Amino acid sequence: MTATTAEPGLRERKKAATRQALYEAAVRLAVAHGADNVTVEAVADEAGVSRRTFSNYFANKDEALLHGDRVRMAEMVGMIRERPAAEDAWTALSRTALACYASQGTLDPQWVEQVRLLRQHPALLSQQARVYASAERELAAAVAERLDDPDDRGLRARLMIATFLGAMRVALHVWLENADTTDIQDITADALAEAGRGFGNT
Structure with a gap:
């Protein structure tokens, strides 16, 4: 398999890992502080990504949860x-x-x-x-x-x-x-x- 054909699979795995990290961060924060007290910015920070990256995966924190x-x-x-x-x-x-x-x-x-x-x-x-x-x-x-x-x-x-x-x-x-x-x-x-x-x- 060439690097070119393998790349989409790797890209999808990385995207899935980022999506999972955002989900887990949202749940951790909501359990610790209550869903009302969680912001998209806080979830992004907890997952170690930017606010823009969060928006590429989820429309809002409820969708992430x-x-x-x-x-x-x-x-x-x-x-x-x-x-x-x-x-x-x-x-x-x-x-x-x-x-x-x-x-x-x-x-x-x-x-x-x-x-x-x-x-x-x-x-x-x-x-x-x-x-x-x-x-x-x-x-x-x-x-x-x-x-x-x-x-x-x-x-x-x-x-x-x-x-x-x-x-x-x-x-x-x-x-x-x-x-x-x-x-x-x-x-x-x-x-x-x-x-x-x-x-x-x-």
């Missing part, structure tokens, strides 16, 4: 599509969710709780709703590819995704309440098994 959600959802869609074709839809969703947690390693309950509360900030809720609505459509499309029965209106696929995300949210809350004695993967597996009883072999 929700970048992690967009990345996680996009990764989940990709992972579901890469699951073995023989897996039914709910199995593919469940195994993808557990694989995501496994790849994250040990989570700090206090940090997760702080970030969860941060996402409930009023200024973020409308943007968060748009992020999740888009992700739900993409997840439903990935699930629809695995359904044996016709689902012309996409009803079953969308119900499945709503149930799946609800189970994930409940599992996270239960884990936060019992983090000293439980493992998030175990709770998530149990929650998905309970929620998926009506979606077996789809």
Whole structure:
């Protein structure tokens, strides 16, 4: 491979690293000082870049704070599509969710709780709703590819995704309440098994 053909890949990796650094800086500052007290300038300084560089990646601080959600959802869609074709839809969703947690390693309950509360900030809720609505459509499309029965209106696929995300949210809350004695993967597996009883072999 020549230097010329390799350059775009390197450029994209550098851009992704800068975007991730800005996201992490925004979350650190928001958790430490509150979302209302964080400015774009402060995020740029924390990440070691200019204000202009920040604007090349995000329109505002709220968009930066929700970048992690967009990345996680996009990764989940990709992972579901890469699951073995023989897996039914709910199995593919469940195994993808557990694989995501496994790849994250040990989570700090206090940090997760702080970030969860941060996402409930009023200024973020409308943007968060748009992020999740888009992700739900993409997840439903990935699930629809695995359904044996016709689902012309996409009803079953969308119900499945709503149930799946609800189970994930409940599992996270239960884990936060019992983090000293439980493992998030175990709770998530149990929650998905309970929620998926009506979606077996789809």
